[in-house]
Amino acid sequence: MMDFLTQCRAIAGDAYVLAAPADMAPFVTDQRGRFTGKALAVLRPGSVDEVAALVRVCAEHRVAVVPQGGNTGLVLGSVPDASGAQVLLSLARLNRVRQVDAVNRTMTVDAGCILQHIQEVAAAEGCLFPLSLAAEGSCTIGGNLATNAGGTAVLRYGNTRELCLGLEVVTPQGEIWSGLRGLRKDNTGYDLRDLFIGAEGTLGIITGAVLKLYPQPKASITALAALPSPAHALQLLVLMQDHCGSSLTGFELMSRYCLALVAEQFPQLPKPFAGPHPQYVLLELSSSESEQHAVGLLEHAIGAALERGVINDAVVASSVAQSAGLWQLREHIPLAQAKAGKNIKHDISLPVSRIADFIEVTGPLLDAAFPGCQLVCFGHLGDGNLHYNVAPPPGISNDDFLLQQDQVNRVVYDSVELFGGSISAEHGIGALKRDELARYKSPVELNMMRAIKAALDPLGIMNPGKIL
Ligand SMILES: Cc1cc2nc3c(=O)[nH]c(=O)nc-3n(C[C@H](O)[C@H](O)[C@H](O)COP(=O)(O)OP(=O)(O)OC[C@H]3O[C@@H](n4cnc5c(N)ncnc54)[C@H](O)[C@@H]3O)c2cc1C
Numbered sequence: 246m247m248d249f250l251t252q253c254r255a256i257a258g259d260a261y262v263l264a265a266p267a268d269m270a271p272f273v274t275d276q277r278g279r280f281t282g283k284a285l286a287v288l289r290p291g292s293v294d295e296v297a298a299l300v301r302v303c304a305e306h307r308v309a310v311v312p313q314g315g316n317t318g319l320v321l322g323s324v325p326d327a328s329g330a331q332v333l334l335s336l337a338r339l340n341r342v343r344q345v346d347a348v349n350r351t352m353t354v355d356a357g358c359i360l361q362h363i364q365e366v367a368a369a370e371g372c373l374f375p376l377s378l379a380a381e382g383s384c385t386i387g388g389n390l391a392t393n394a395g396g397t398a399v400l401r402y403g404n405t406r407e408l409c410l411g412l413e414v415v416t417p418q419g420e421i422w423s424g425l426r427g428l429r430k431d432n433t434g435y436d437l438r439d440l441f442i443g444a445e446g447t448l449g450i451i452t453g454a455v456l457k458l459y460p461q462p463k464a465s466i467t468a469l470a471a472l473p474s475p476a477h478a479l480q481l482l483v484l485m486q487d488h489c490g491s492s493l494t495g496f497e498l499m500s501r502y503c504l505a506l507v508a509e510q511f512p513q514l515p516k517p518f519a520g521p522h523p524q525y526v527l528l529e530l531s532s533s534e535s536e537q538h539a540v541g542l543l544e545h546a547i548g549a550a551l552e553r554g555v556i557n558d559a560v561v562a563s564s565v566a567q568s569a570g571l572w573q574l575r576e577h578i579p580l581a582q583a584k585a586g587k588n589i590k591h592d593i594s595l596p597v598s599r600i601a602d603f604i605e606v607t608g609p610l611l612d613a614a615f616p617g618c619q620l621v622c623f624g625h626l627g628d629g630n631l632h633y634n635v636a637p638p639p640g641i642s643n644d645d646f647l648l649q650q651d652q653v654n655r656v657v658y659d660s661v662e663l664f665g666g667s668i669s670a671e672h673g674i675g676a677l678k679r680d681e682l683a684r685y686k687s688p689v690e691l692n693m694m695r696a697i698k699a700a701l702d703p704l705g706i707m708n709p710g711k712i713l
Pocket residue numbers: 276311312313314315316317318319321322323336356357377378379380383384385386387388389390391392393394395396397445446447449450451452579671672675708711
């Protein structure tokens with residue numbers, strides 16, 4: 246193996262081929278600290294040509310490559326396995342914004358650019374790059390593309406897939422495919438770009454992308470509504486869409502238990518209502534006209550919702566600080582959960598119209614199987630995406646409860662399937678959900694996926710053990 250590392254060092258330079266365990270340690274543990282892999286080396290190339298040359302050496306030596314961006318993924322996709330035979334290839338040094346074309350409304354970037362940096366560069370050009378998620382300060386656009394990340398603005402702008410016009414990819418053979426076209430129409434055969442998006446690094450390494458930019462909204466306004474039930478939240482969604490059309494950019498559901506957990510773990514955060522309510526919806530509206538227009542739309546819609554008994558109460562933020570405070574409640578749910586202890590997480594999607602029924606049916610099923618378990622149910626309701634997490638019943642330790650993960654998953658995922666949903670809405674499959682995917686995808690679908698993998702990566706060196 247010396248030969249292999251010597252070749253890598255000749256390409257990337259000694260300083261960027263890490264092989265000492267202490268140097269590799271920051272790269273090999275997953276985001277939630279559940280798994281620490283073992284790498285043969287961590288490669289940190291500084292250019293696309295170096296990525297390609299390193300992959301050629303890996304192919305020559307049959308060494309598997311695990312691409313890593315910000316390592317914020319939640320499904321064990323970006324860390325090596327325990328064998329010590331895989332290399333981790335970090336894209337972090339490929340972090341240049343290559344070009345902004347304000348007329349084409351596109352931005353061409355290296356895959357290792359941090360999402361927040363991309364948002365800031367777009368804003369400095371008077372544009373909006375709308376992808377937004379709580380990990381935006383550390384996740385990379387390459388990771389966002391590889392996982393087809395969702396986030397809080399999918400309702401209006403779509404997933405990362407919808408925000409990408411072109412890709413540059415290093416293939417498993419170490420060739421560079423330059424598909425960096427900023428075209429909105431391009432019907433020239435199979436859409437290779439869409440194959441690599443969401444492939445979680447199993448088909449090739451994304452090194453660059455052309456992203457879509459949008460006009461900056463003139464104003465946005467946030468409100469928190471209190472409601473009797475998830476069914477009322479669906480009624481509110483329809484009402485808001487009817488009243489506000491595409492101005493509705495965020496629609497996040499949070500249960501009473503979620504906000505109680507946040508209040509317990511982060512008592513300094515705002516408490517918008519005097520007493521508790523069964524459900525809450527965080528709403529965001531953007532206007533391309535003015536703040537007055539946004540406020541007018543929101544107040545009119547909320548008035549109608551109150552009048553029809555769809556909501557119990559509502560708080561409209563009257564300042565940027567108040568808006569931020571309301572969003573903090575939503576963003577602190579995962580943090581509050583983490584402070585309260587480990588729980589069993591599910592990132593699921595359902596047809597929007599069936600979400601209330603899913604919640605109604607699945608809660609009692611879980612309670613029957615695991616009496617007293619607590620549901621931390623929140624998510625991007627407007628996209629049909631729920632984070633449906635299950636915490637242990639009082640008196641049972643988090644670690645003991647985790648031993649029942651397979652049984653808990655079975656109840657949740659069988660119910661998801663019954664309601665026509667998906668076991669992974671936005672986090673991907675990685676190694677964590679690979680066996681679940683095999684269980685719930687049809688043999689026809691799995692065979693087509695395997696055929697694509699075998700055609701593009703016949704040596705099986707690209708992130709093996711992930712997805713399939
Ligand atoms: C607090 C928090 C909130 C989050 N909220 C959301 C959310 O709202 N919506 C959402 O979708 N996700 C969310 N996530 C999950 C995570 O942030 C996203 O999956 C993100 O897109 C991962 O980006 P990354 O750069 O960290 O990728 P990594 O974690 O490094 O990698 C993720 C996967 O992509 C592959 N990969 C990474 N870079 C490349 C590349 N250049 N080429 C090919 N493959 C690559 C890896 O091999 C791995 O399989 C959240 C995570 C945290 C910690």
